[in-house]
Amino acid sequence: MKYIPIFSSMAEQPSLEAYERPALEPPPGTVALGSERTWTLLESDSLVSPLASGDVDLELGGEQFQIFCSVCHGSDARGKGPVVGPNRIPDIPTLDLHSEQARAYTDGYIWGMITNGRGLMPSYRRIPATVRWQVVAYLRALQAGEVAPPAETAGSSAIEAE
Numbered sequence: 001m002k003y004i005p006i007f008s009s010m011a012e013q014p015s016l017e018a019y020e021r022p023a024l025e026p027p028p029g030t031v032a033l034g035s036e037r038t039w040t041l042l043e044s045d046s047l048v049s050p051l052a053s054g055d056v057d058l059e060l061g062g063e064q065f066q067i068f069c070s071v072c073h074g075s076d077a078r079g080k081g082p083v084v085g086p087n088r089i090p091d092i093p094t095l096d097l098h099s100e101q102a103r104a105y106t107d108g109y110i111w112g113m114i115t116n117g118r119g120l121m122p123s124y125r126r127i128p129a130t131v132r133w134q135v136v137a138y139l140r141a142l143q144a145g146e147v148a149p150p151a152e153t154a155g156s157s158a159i160e161a162e
């Protein structure tokens with residue numbers, strides 16, 4: 001039977017084999033559907049949030065901040081999250097996001113930090129790009145005292161007691 005190819009006319013055809021280069025290069029400057037242009041931390045520094053003031057969703061930004069950032073930076077962003085403290089991540093001064101330094105960063109730089117991570121801080125690219133801008137907006141509101149942080153979690157108050 002192996003000498004009688006079935007549908008040989010379909011096996012030999014001018015279509016692309018798996019892993020062959022796509023016939024068309026994407027036009028320069030375009031981004032393939034489902035992928036995201038990468039921005040380094042330095043490139044991000046000059047980015048401006050695409051969110052119009054009416055699009056800012058502090059509830060969403062706050063929810064994401066509490067999920068992804070509060071473990072290290074604390075739910076109030078003052079740097080005392082539940083994983084920080086004795087026998088945990090050593091106290092790093094930059095964990096306090098109310099510091100002069102953190103306030104002085106551009107929104108783009110903070111977005112870039114969430115995107116790329118820096119030093120011991122991992123990348124949070126898993127948060128969609130526009131939602132990362134919401135996290136930045138929430139952090140700004142937190143720094144300005146415009147929103148109240150949620151009540152401390154049981155985890156972080158345990159650290160305070162140590």
Ligand code: HEC
Nearest residue numbers: 068069071072092094101102110113114118119120121124
């Ligand atoms: C695993 C712990 C951890 C998590 C989670 C984390 N960070 Fe960080 N973050 C750090 C560390 C450590 C540094 C200091 C990095 C360095 O020194 O380069 C830092 C630094 C920063 C800085 C710069 C502070 C400064 O003064 O230089 C910002 C802004 C920041 N983080 C925002 C965030 C945001 C927003 C999130 C949530 C998306 C987040 N981080 C999640 C550990 C974390």
